[in-house]
Amino acid sequence: MAQRMEYLVKGLAVVFLTLFVVQTMSDCNVCQSNKVACINSTSFYLCFGDATPHRDQLYHCLDGFDCTNLTAICVQKSSQRPPSCGDTSQCGQCSASSNYLFACQSRGIFQMCYGATRPAGKFGYCPSGKVCDASSTAICVDEEKSQTVTCDISDELVDTTTASTAVTTESSTDSTTDSSTESTTEESTTVAALTPAQMCSQRKVSGLFPTIPTDPYCQRYISCYFKNTTLIRSEEFNCPEKSFFVSQTQSCVYVNPGYCIQS
Template sequence: MAKDLQIVLALFFVCLVGHVVTDCNVCQTNQAACINSTSFYLCFGDGMPHTDRIYNCLEGTVCTARTAICVQSNAQWPPSCGDTSKCGQCSAHRNHKFACQSRRTFQMCYGATRPTGALGFCPPGYACDASSDVVCTPERVGQTFTCDLHDDLVSTSTTTPTTTVTTASPTPSPTPTPTPSPSPTPNSMTAQQLCQLKAYTGLYETQPRDIYCRRYISCYFNKAGQIRGVEYECSANAYFDAPTQRCVYVAPVNCTARV
């Protein structure tokens, strides 16, 4: 009887370990690639995550390798990868000094409840650590990250403000010969119209642009070689970042805050 119990416990341990050892952003048998503890990409059977849209688990559930993808959070079925509960949280640091936005990026808090200003970047070999006052600490084997989010999922557009420089011409320019001008871009276009204008695959801003950075257009070629357009929307906790053509967790500078 005792031997049978040992066998059952051993099998349970093997099954449990099989669900724990899973890499981030890698297609699992359930055709989902968890990118942190609560978000994932879909794989659609081709072995590569499709990064055009981020899916989020419901509150209280975590991303796993199980068939349902998102299951209730508990010790038996831990998330496949990462912990993002402290991402962007000034309260993660005891003095509200800074907030980790990913494994190696951060924003300063200056004692406030929300981070502000441009993103900071830890040096190579260092990671953002809210348990320390020095912001970035040397990475170590088996380290638990304050914000276990891959850096490429964080928009860096906040660090590169656009500057327009105007120079005056020393002499008046001659009046050019009038030439037919292209038709003006319409104030509003459907997804199909926009993709026909772009004539190339990719993810683009809607026309007019969504000031909340939620909606975007996906352009692709169908099997007949015709350009097609479909409008999508980032999840409730993500924003569309046009320069990187993906949904990210940190709002780009040209986005209006949502209430």
Template structure:
């Protein structure tokens, strides 16, 4: 009887460990059974049941919680409920490197710190097969199986801080010769006359507010105004929210 009980306990432990590892090894930016795609440890896209992450809006978990594959999506940080994807707590942190030499902005992108507390200048890119590692002083190290990233964020969610993403004329693609100084969201979408994510008019200098334009089944274009999350900013040229403050924005 004692041996059977011991075997039962072993089986339970193995199953628990397997479940735990599945949680750790979950893929980033992939729709889960709870209909979200975690893109890092604290942020996610919605999936709406179609198996495709909808990238027009980034959602963030509350402080102290992480993005998981559970029904509640965001749960308190613990070993029992590990995040489905990555760790972003050291993204952009010069202090992650002991000599404040550089900061990792994503898996392969980095910025120099030169001993300061905030990174500055253009982004650097690690060569193919290498990743940014703030635990060393060589910046980029060879990627290996089971790699722990200093900043586990997809590279395409980070934009260059020197890139000017200003749209010179918000409605330049329309036939109207002049642009009013102020437009409602609906007016912006009617002038654009196509689906997409666009800047407000006037443009939000903080790069938070943007307008989503899409066509209803009736054929009428619909306008919805959104805000990027507290840790992300709207990029007009790429029509998305990303995590690095563009040069033409005010924090």
């Protein structure tokens, strides 16, 4: 009798644990029962009772805490309770893919790397029912339940217009070009991100500036040094771990300014 009771208690514990894990699972960037929308494992927007997240302010959990659908929102990390929204540490990382072939920018958006350390050019989109997978040379694989996603961010959080906007400014400087040539030039330049030298040439002053396209994690920045009007040096750098580049102060700070995605 005692043994049967022990089995019964263990069975109920397993059921309870399973239900607890299922209840903490959710979709990224979706308003949950606790009135927040987790956009990755540690960051979230407030919903204020609406069905749509308010994106004017991005909030972050403390180190060691996950964003969940529980009342406390941020709960200490646990192997038995996954966060509401998955891992984002490999988002935009060419190194996540074999031979630096491509980088996943979200669940369904990617950019090619072609052996470079950071992605550039046009954004690619996975077909419906597929997700970007850096471990596969197919880039997009069938979406399955409980699978590990390379970059667990909702597609709508990716700004796919920044790169084309930046290069369009540069390509439109020659007003003597006829319309057909200008159209062709504009189309071809959108496939490549700007180099540090190109970005500094646009700034025309010495200082530290955001990259183009803008890094949503606020990690990368460029350093420009001009002597009179001549560009002497242009380099790209990364902020130290857990810090963020702020263009207003031209420095890396350890307090998130509110618009940076925290990986």
